[in-house]
Amino acid sequence: xxxxxxxxxxxxxxxxxxxxxxxxPISGHRSVSWYQQTPGQGLxxxxxxxxxxxRNKGNFPGxxxxxxxxxxxxxxxxxTLELGDSALYxxxxxxxxxxxxxxxxxxxxxxxxxx
Amino acid sequence: SQQGEEDPQALSIQEGENATxxxxxxxxxxxxxxxxxxxxRGLVHLILIRSNEREKHSGRLRVTLDTSKxxxxxxxxxxxxxDTASYFCAPLGGGANSKLTFGKGITLxxxx
Numbered sequence: 306x307x308x309x310x311x312x313x314x315x316x317x318x319x320x321x322x323x324x325x326x327x328x329x330p331i332s333g334h335r336s337v338s339w340y341q342q343t344p345g346q347g348l349x350x351x352x353x354x355x356x357x358x359x360r361n362k363g364n365f366p367g368x369x370x371x372x373x374x375x376x377x378x379x380x381x382x383x384x385t386l387e388l389g390d391s392a393l394y395x396x397x398x399x400x401x402x403x404x405x406x407x408x409x410x411x412x413x414x415x416x417x418x419x420x
Numbered sequence: 421s422q423q424g425e426e427d428p429q430a431l432s433i434q435e436g437e438n439a440t441x442x443x444x445x446x447x448x449x450x451x452x453x454x455x456x457x458x459x460x461r462g463l464v465h466l467i468l469i470r471s472n473e474r475e476k477h478s479g480r481l482r483v484t485l486d487t488s489k490x491x492x493x494x495x496x497x498x499x500x501x502x503d504t505a506s507y508f509c510a511p512l513g514g515g516a517n518s519k520l521t522f523g524k525g526i527t528l529x530x531x532x
Contacts, residue, residue, distance in 0.1 A: 347524035361519045395462055406451045406512040411462030
C-alpha cells in the first residue's frame with residue numbers, strides 16, 4: 306500500500322505570495338491532518354479534514370486554509386506569505402482520526418522557504 | 421485538546437545503552453502515542469498505549485503509562501546509532517474535537 310505523499314517536497318516563495326500544498330493520503334484513509342513544524346514552535350496542529358469537512362482547527366490566522374476532496378486528497382493554502390511561514394509542513398492521514406485515536410501516518414513533508 | 425510535554429529535551433547516550441524518555445500531560449486521555457522523526461522527515465508511529473493499559477512492548481521499545489501521575493515513559497533498550505532521532509509523545513483526550521497534539525520532542529543522539 307502506498308504511503309502518504311506530499312507535493313511539492315521543496316518550495317521557495319517570496320513574501321506576499323501565496324502557496325498551495327498537496328497531500329494524498331493512504332488509500333482508504335478518510336482523515337487528513339496538517340501540521341506546521343518550526344525549530345522555535347515545534348510541531349503545531351493546523352487543521353483536520355474528514356469526509357471533505359474541516360473537523361478541527363488549530364490556532365493559526367485565516368491566511369491558512371485547507372480543503373479535502375471526495376477522494377480524500379487534501380490541499381492547504383497559505384496566502385500573503387510571511388517570513389515566519391517558513392517551515393516544514395507535514396500531512397498525516399488516518400482511517401478515522403479524531404477521537405478514535407487511530408495511528409496517523411505522516412508524509413515526508415513540504416519544506417517551504419519564504420524569502 | 422492537550423499537549424504532551426517531553427523530558428528531557430535532549431539526551432545523548434552510547435550505543436548499547438538504554439534510553440528513557442518521559443512525557444507528562446494535564447488532563448484525562450483515551451490513549452497516548454509515541455512517534456519518531458528522523459531529521460527533517462515525517463513522523464513515524466512507534467506505539468500506542470490505551471488509558472486502561474499500564475505497559476506495552478514492541479521490539480526494543482517499552483512504554484509505560486501512569487494515569488494517576490499523568491505521565492508516560494518510552495524506554496529504548498540496547499540503543500543503536502540508527503535510533504538517533506527526535507521522539508514525540510501525543511496524548512489524545514476524548515470528545516468529537518479530539519486531535520493529536522505534539523510537544524517539542526526529545527532529541528536523542530546515540531553515539532557509535
